[in-house]
Amino acid sequence: MLGIQELWLFIISGLLLNVTPGPDTAYIVGRSVQLGWRGGVAAALGIGIGCLVHVFGAAIGFSALLAASSAAFTFVKWAGAAYLCFVGARMLLSRPRAPTEDAAAGSGAISLRGVFWQGALTNALNPKVALFFLAFLPQFVASDSPHRAAAFVLLGLIFVFNGTLWCVGVAAFAARAAGRVRQSGPAMLWINRALGGLFLYLGARVAMLQTR
Numbered sequence: 001m002l003g004i005q006e007l008w009l010f011i012i013s014g015l016l017l018n019v020t021p022g023p024d025t026a027y028i029v030g031r032s033v034q035l036g037w038r039g040g041v042a043a044a045l046g047i048g049i050g051c052l053v054h055v056f057g058a059a060i061g062f063s064a065l066l067a068a069s070s071a072a073f074t075f076v077k078w079a080g081a082a083y084l085c086f087v088g089a090r091m092l093l094s095r096p097r098a099p100t101e102d103a104a105a106g107s108g109a110i111s112l113r114g115v116f117w118q119g120a121l122t123n124a125l126n127p128k129v130a131l132f133f134l135a136f137l138p139q140f141v142a143s144d145s146p147h148r149a150a151a152f153v154l155l156g157l158i159f160v161f162n163g164t165l166w167c168v169g170v171a172a173f174a175a176r177a178a179g180r181v182r183q184s185g186p187a188m189l190w191i192n193r194a195l196g197g198l199f200l201y202l203g204a205r206v207a208m209l210q211t212r
Contacts, residue, residue, distance in 0.1 A: 002141075002145060002147040002150050002151040002154060003141050003142035003144070003145020003146075003147055003148065003151050004140055004141055004142075004151050004154065004155065005140050005141065005142055006140055007140070009140070010140040010155060010158070010159075011158065011162070014158065014159045014162055014163070015162055015166075017163075018159075018162055018163040018166045018167075019166055023198060023201075023202055024047050024119075024122075024123070024167070025167070025170060026195075026198055027043055027047070027118075027119060027122070027195065027198065028040050028043045028044050028047070028119075028167050028170055028171050028174070029170065029171075029174040030191055030194065030195045030198070031043040031115050031171075031195075032170075032171045032172075032174035032175040032178065033174055033175070033178040033191055034191055034192065035112065035115065036175045037171050037172050037175035037176070038112055039112060039115050039171075039175075040167075040168075040170070040171020040172070040174060040175055041168055041171050041172075042112040042113075042115040042116040042119070043115050043116070043118075043119045043167075043171065044119070044164055044167035044168050044170075044171055045116055045119070045164065046115065046116040046117060046118065046119025046120040046121075046122075046123075047119040047120070047122070047123055047163075047164075047167065048160045048161075048163065048164040048167070049116075049119075049120045049123075049124075050119060050120040050121065050122060050123025050124040050126075050129070051123055051129065051133075051156075051159075051160045051163070052156065052157075052160055053120075053123070053124040054123070054124070054129045054130045054132075054133045054156075055133055055137075055152065055153060055156025055157070055159075055160065056153065056156075057130055057133070058130070058133045058134050058137055058152050058156070059148075059149040059150075059152040059153045059156070060149065062130070063130040063131065063133060063134035064134060066127050066130050066131065066134075067131060067134055073127055073209075076125065076127045076130075077127050077206055077207065077209055078207070079125055080125030080126050080127065080203075080206045081203045081204070081206040081207035082203070083121055083122075083125055083203075084122065084125075084199050084200070084202045084203030084206060085199070085200055085203035085204075087118060087196075087199045088195075088196045088197065088198070088199030088200035088201075088202075088203060089196065089200065090196070091192050091193065091195055091196030091199065092193050092196030092197060092200065093196075122199075122202065125206075126202075126206055127206070127209060128205075128206065128209055133152075133156065137151075137152050137155050137156065138152075140155060141155070
């Protein structure tokens with residue numbers, strides 16, 4: 001179908017990649033601890049949307065452009081690094097709330113919509129994710145298929161769907177395990193700062209990326 005080869009191997013490989021802990025998992029766990037399962041789910045959905053941007057980018061050839069054009073790659077790289085570092089610095093420098101405020105309000109400075117868009121932009125502005133899909137998806141599509149773009153989209157949707165399901169499960173587990181943590185204002189503040197450090201780390205990694 002559409003020139004897709006060894007779909008079973010693609011699904012297994014994708015699941016193994018999805019369950020491997022990484023920065024996305026850390027972000028989802030952090031937001032789940034701060035905002036409960038809704039915050040974790042918002043983060044997971046945002047990350048999924050960010051990945052879909054690169055799936056469609058691979059299908060229409062934008063990912064190939066990033067790999068071939070130093071100028072395009074550099075522009076996206078520095079835009080992504082700047083965004084990540086800006087968000088990270090703002091979270092890292094966040095100040096504690098007044099004692100009279102709700103203990104969980106230390107995480108309330110950002111809405112669920114904000115959590116969603118942070119997750120989406122973190123992935124959408126990361127050229128490393130684009131290059132991953134550009135390298136991963138073609139391995140399971142026949143080179144002479146007349147429907148390569150459609151095959152890329154279908155495989156990408158499968159990958160993102162499975163990954164989002166896993167991430168939602170991680171969010172639910174983390175939120176359930178962190179009920180007491182959300183009652184502690186200082187703990188919430190330090191979790192927010194830890195997430196800020198994570199964003200700064202990701203920004204530095206993106207800034208150091210090379211096309212080859």
